[in-house]
Amino acid sequence: MSSETDTYKTAVNHYLSPKRQDPVKVQWENAFSSNLTQQVVTKLVQDLGLKEISVVDFGCGIGEGLTLLHQILGDLAITKDHIFYTGVDISPQMIATAEEKWADEPNAKFCLQDIREAVPNHPTQLYYSCGVPYSHLTPEEMLGVLINVFKVIKANQTESLILIDVLGRYSIEWITKWQESRWAYCMSFLAESAESQTPMMMTCYYAPELQEMFEQAAALSGCEIASLEFHDRSLMVGRHSTTNEYNPHIPPYRYVVNDLYEPGRKTDLTKLLLNCPLPAAPGPVEAFLRNFPRNGMGWLPLRPNGGGNWMDLNGLISIAIGPTNTA
Structure with a gap:
């Protein structure tokens, strides 16, 4: 078994472990993600008047994004029967676990796919992500994915929202890595010991760098960015605050x-x-x-929803995209 396979297997076990659901995860991180997801879905339903929403979840893992989507519907005029969800992940272990977990959900499907090679091309109103999937990519790869997503939006003439989850570059958890934008990140908090974890190259971003990337992708694909927001999550309380590995x-x-x-x-x-x-x-x-x-x-x-807007840890970005009239 390869080290990459070992890492994904450990990650699956981590996702399924009750220990993962500590108070910070449940009361802060999930609450923040739910609040932001609700804002995004509310915009689609109330502002754009959608009766159904097609969702593509990049780096879906075991489908936690679908859980969040179902939980935030509340008083909105749609139910989970109006959410059509496609989860995309590069890990066979994640996809297999997700398919088993959501086997009774008719509107959910999961695809084993590398988004660097292609993205789903059907009309999609919400491109979702949680768990920092974009940070696994190099900046050049991320730009390529964004261009492809924008091209799909333009081709299908949809008004779409994109929720992007990345690691923030200037986290207090990894001050020894501030001078690097991409470095070997060890998820030692997943395992019993750091020795059992193989580092993975991860990219951390600063908000102005991301804004420049989004604008470049929009220009190259002929799409218009209607609005752009940056949010901090897990400010100061991410899991590496307990390892002292990078600070x-x-x-x-x-x-x-x-x-x-x-x-x-x-x-x-x-x-x-x-x-x-x-x-x-x-x-x-x-x-x-x-x-x-x-x-x-x-x-x-x-303050679970407090903090600045400079992406100190996990930066969540919401982008509203509309097709332009240019050829």
Whole structure:
């Protein structure tokens, strides 16, 4: 079995493990992702008047995106019967697990596909992603995928929304890697020991870099970007805050915040304070982190939907795309 296969097998086990559903995951990360997903779907239903939504989920894993989509429908005028979902992933293990999990869902299908080679070409209103699939790609590969998606949107004359999930370049979790945009990322938090994990090359992005990429893809494909938003998720409390692998000085924020949800457990709140040396970074990033300890005495991490807009950890980008009238 190859190291890549081992990594995907470990990742599948991680997705299925109850240990993954810690308070930060459930109360913060899932809540934030659900809120943003609901905003996107609401725009499609209420602003564009759609009665049905076709969704393509890149890097779908075991189909967690479909769970989020079903959960946020609420009072909207559509039900899960109006959501037609296609999950795309490069991992056979992920696809097999997803197909088994969603076997009774008639509107869901899963495809083993490398999006660097092709993307589904049917009319799609929502291109979805969670779990940072785009960070697995080089910037050149990501640009190519975006161009292909934009071309499909233009060919089908759809008004589409794209939700892109990437790793933020200037995360406090990996300050030793700030000078690199692509580096060997070890998901040591998935395994019992770091030795059992093989690093994977991952690309981390800064918002202005992404905006330039989106504008380039739109220009090359003849599409128009109607709006562009950037959001931070897991600000300061990502899983590498517990490993010290890429920042030996960061407090174990995720563990400390998880402790706050444990009834009867005494938590040392001084561990929430940020006090570690920071390397050079772009001005807006430095300003945000410099002011961070003064924002509520370091309590900013306790606001699940708070944070700046410079993609400190997992950057979620929503793009509204409309076809242009140019040939």
